[in-house]
Amino acid sequence: MPRSADAGKGLTAIVLGTNEIASAVGVFLHRVGFGVVLSQDDDHPVLRRKMAFHDALFGDTVKLDEVRAERADNGMQIFNALRHFRLVQVTWLGLPDLMPVGTIDVLIDARLQAQYRRPDLRGLARTSIGLGPGFVAGGNCDAAIEVLGARCAIDPASIVSALHAGRWHAHREIGAPVHRGEIIGDLSGDPQRAACDGVLRGLVRDGREVAAGITLLEIDRRGRHAQWTGIDDHSRAVAKAVLRALKLPAATKRRPKSARFPA
Missing domain, CATH: 2.40.50.100 (RNA polymerase II/Efflux pump adaptor protein, barrel-sandwich hybrid domain)
Incomplete structure (x- = not known):
């Protein structure tokens, strides 16, 4: 993979999941030039919706770290959107429906659910990355990234x-x-x-x-230090690990303040 600021320009990334970690990965890939599509895992509802692109699936206006997302309902809409790279695409379509849209340069499984069998991602994209337990580099993906806890170390x-x-x-x-x-x-x-x-x-x-x-x-439970919007430190670290696995630099961007509980 190239290392320039536009390292991903013209490339397509499919992220499985619309949770907060999948969304953070989508933000970081978008910033380095990828056309990004997030595919919803309908078996498990998303909790941290103000820290994710999930609600775009319902037509809500969603912006995360200054990156906007929009819903895509069919392959043609996604195909056209990927030609412009302006917004992250969020869709109910599963991977089998997305594969005919075009070549997948990067495929990332960010569903992070403990109760499903990890698929073999190899051969489905030029590079495949599995997040969380159950993924083995060279076994069922090209690169595996450890993620603390099945669901972001929820208390x-x-x-x-x-x-x-x-x-x-x-x-x-x-x-x-x-x-x-x-x-x-x-x-x-x-x-x-x-x-x-x-x-x-x-x-x-x-x-x-x-x-x-x-x-x-x-x-x-952290009182005035509680966070419920934006990208938290854990999700940010995972997203940066994805870029490292792809040998891409993180794009520099001002970090917006997240919503905090008032003092």
């Missing part, structure tokens, strides 16, 4: 998971201060309460059908 004491399947309805918004025992939403009418004091960092999108065991909400 188990700060989450609430679904005890049964149902439809989730959120009563609060990400970024809201909450108190232990406060009702945050309901699962098919069953109230779901905050497990601790803090700030809502993650919340399944309202109206989503979820399976038993799915995490519904996450609370950041």
